[in-house]
Amino acid sequence: MKRIHRLALSIGTGLLLSLAWLGFPGWIVFVALLPLFLVENYFVENKEEFRSVSFFGHAFLAMFVWNITTTWWIVHATAVGAAMAIITNSFLMSLVWWLGHLARRSFKSNLGYIAFAVFWISFEFFHFRWDIEWPWLQLGNGFANNVKMIQWYEFTGAFGGTLWVLFMNILLFSLLVQYSKGIRTRVTLFSTLFYLLLFIVPVLVSKRMYKSYVEKVDPKQITIVQPNVDPYSESFDIRAEDTKKQNFLRLAASASDRNTDFIVGPETVFENPSYWDESKLETNRFLNDMKQFIHQYKHAEMLFGVSSYKIYSNPDEVTTTARTNNDMTYDRFNTALFVDRQNEVQIYHKSKLVVGVEKMPFMKYLGFISDVVLDIGGTTGSLGRQKDASLFTSSDGTKLAPVICYESVFGEYLTHYVQQGAELIFIITNDGWWKNTPGYKQHMSFARLRAIETRRSIARSANTGISCFINQRGDVEQATGWWVEAAISGKLNKNSSMTFYAKHGDYIARVALFMSVLFILLMIVRRFTEEQKKSAPIRFV
Template sequence: MNRFHRLLLSVSGGALLSLPWLGFPGWVLFVAFIPLLYLENFFFKYKEGFPPVSLWGHVFLAALIWNVLASWWMTKVSLAGVGSAMIFNAFLMSLVWWAAHSIRRKLSSPLGYISLVVFIISLEYLQFKWDIEWPCLQLGSVLANTVKIIQWYEFTGTFGGSLWILLLNLFLFQLLRNIQLKCPLKKTITSSTVLLVLLIVPSTISFRMYSSYQENENPINIVIVQPNVDPYNEKFDMEAETQKLDDFLRLAAEVTNDCTDFIVGPETLFEHQKLWNEATLDSNTFLNHLQSFLQQYENTEMMFGVSSYKVYDNEEDITYTAQQNNGVTYDRFNTAMLFNKAGEVQIYHKSKLVAGVEKVPFQKYFSFLKNNYIDLGGASGSLGSQNETSNLVAEKAVIAPVICFESVFGDYVTDNVKKGADVIFVITNDGWWKNSRGYKQHLLFSQLRAVETRRSIARSANTGTSCFINQRGDVLQATNWWQEAAIAGSVNKNEALTFYVEHGDFIARTSVFISVLMVLLVFVRRFA
């Protein structure tokens, strides 16, 4: 295999991996790793002539192509920040392959392939947990565009999908190698049988789960409003905010009636931050207008997002994200509010913040970063946040409030469900991604959360896709891109806990444990 052929495998591998993020079916990933596995096997076969690092460069190229093609739309917010994240993530992905390849060289092929699987899943898990999260390229997540084959995610979560994809690629590669090497027929038949069982059994189980799943009839009636405000040309003066209030109420009034239990508006519906001091909400002019609107209806409550702030009078209350201006110390928040006709307000502060846009990574541990922050396309400095999830408790439902990026984190949303949430409201502003794959990919995560938790979802986007999602992950009454809209529908509540809700990302945690054992085994063998 000459250099041209190796580069061709790298490029084709990166392109294949990116296809599901570009709108192709998720099952393309069942074969997407084959070019990289051929590359890895070549460098293993000719290990005397190539050092382990030779594989690293080829996989880095493939991973960079994958990152760019799958996530290019994020650069609309910050070219420098997102571009740097793509390069760094490609480096981590290639490092994982280099480590597994090195283990295969030092120990054995089976241990090398086991290492590859657990290392990839462990890296995915890290991307959900550390301070510069980049979880949008998780393998198991993209299968949401074919929800009929992933109903078993209620047991495994998305990491079950990642494991499935990796195993299918490995067994398919082994089958192709057996055919190529003209192995005995028995060995080829065995490989074929294992591959077919691995492909057909989970798919069949999922189709049966999908067709037989029945929601308990426990409906609540919801109105979802999509205001369609352009975040790139938005104004934040009083006149502009008042116009947004009028437009929101106009749209809501078109479909709200006495049977409506909730009206749901998008993330940061109101952004004139000086108006949303959390200590003075009882005299907030906008809330007074909203309260007057709700008086027309029987028992309707309202949830929407605002940019709020909280002033700290006591030094012991000040957080590491707090900022100072004219002698006033305060935190800014991306906030979800639940509001009723009696004027009672419940607040949730977004906890999973976007690195470089809503938070300074590692600022909690390295305070000097606060004063040496490079603006990567968002506000300078970190927003405040909650330390853990909390629900909004209404008369008709216990709501898991999920703000934008938080919908990506399955294990995080399960905390809301374990705390009693029987329905999920996702509020987002997908206008930042313009008319790209961004808002379509973002919708997939809400579908995943519905399957994993078996909770119905009401999703309000400023623009993009506002919709209802049932407990099987089906999207209902989806709105169009860049159009004002208000839709009315009902979803069923659910109080049952799935296996995944109770046990979380156990596949990822197990992979981390095995990864540590593999690394320790290498050290033991080296120094024994």
């Protein structure tokens, strides 16, 4: 195989993977890995001629094309952050492919492909949990706009989709290799039948689940506000904040009535943190105006986002993200506030922060350069965060999950709300940073996965769109347009039942992580054994 052909195939995998994130049917990912598998197989068959590292460059090219084609829009928020995210993620993905390639060189049977699959799932699991989280391109996310195919995510989560994609690609490639060599055996026939069943059965089961799923009728009427404030040109002085408040309340009033239970606003309705000292919320005039507004309605309570700060008077409470200014030590937060009928205010601080935009990774070790981190609000330094998910409780006892922006990409994180009793999920976000690109569409589509995984209805308020309601089957209802002022009203049913995934989380990934350790140990043992055989002296009889 010529080098130009290998490069073309590598690019082909990157482009095919991108299509599902760009609005094309998700089933395309079932063939997306085939070109790169063909390149990888060429290096395995010619391993005496090529070192294993020869494949790494081809894998990097494929992963780089996938990353840049689907997530280039990060550049609108931070060019440096975009470059770091795309290059780092491509490099890490390439390492997984290279490790799988080593396994293929080590194992003669299809065990090498199984090793690659568990390595990849372990990588995705790891990418949810370290300090540079970026699970945007989890393979299971590729079906976010094809919810009728993946209703069984309530049992497996998105990792079930990742496993499905990997097995479909591996089986199909193995079959193509056999057919290309003229192999026609019972095993080949059985493998072909198994491949077809692996595609058809999950789809048929999902469609049946979709048609038969009936929500328990327990409605709450919700108003969602989309203020449409341009994050790149907005002002932050007192007059600008007043204008934003007035526009928000005007839109909320246009869609609310005496039956409204909740009014939901987006992330950072109020962006200037200097007006939101958490120790003085009872005298905050913006908040008091919000309280007065909801009392025009019989049942209404309100959830919205602000940038806030908290002062530390006790040195023992100071965190690694705290900053000091004029002898005042404090943390800044991306905050969700909930105002109930008794004028009580509940607070939630965003936990899953965006790397390079809201936080400096590995702050414990790199805190000395934290000032290079650019926060979306225009100041430097990492934001503070809340360690665990927590709920808001309405006056009638309804349990609400406040999910801020990036957190909606983390499936298992949302199960923590459900395990605490969340009956509805409210996602508040500001996707205006990505402008009119695939980014805001991808972000909204991931919320559909969370609805299926937890079987929780979702109200999504986005500053510039897409705001919408999402039912427990993942259907999007009343989606607003992009970059327009809007307010919509609708009913969502509460649900208190637990899905298998909500109970057990990413169990598929944990099994894969355990298997990965075993495979790596086996590879080390085999390599050590081979080296011993090579160095053993020749004995003559």
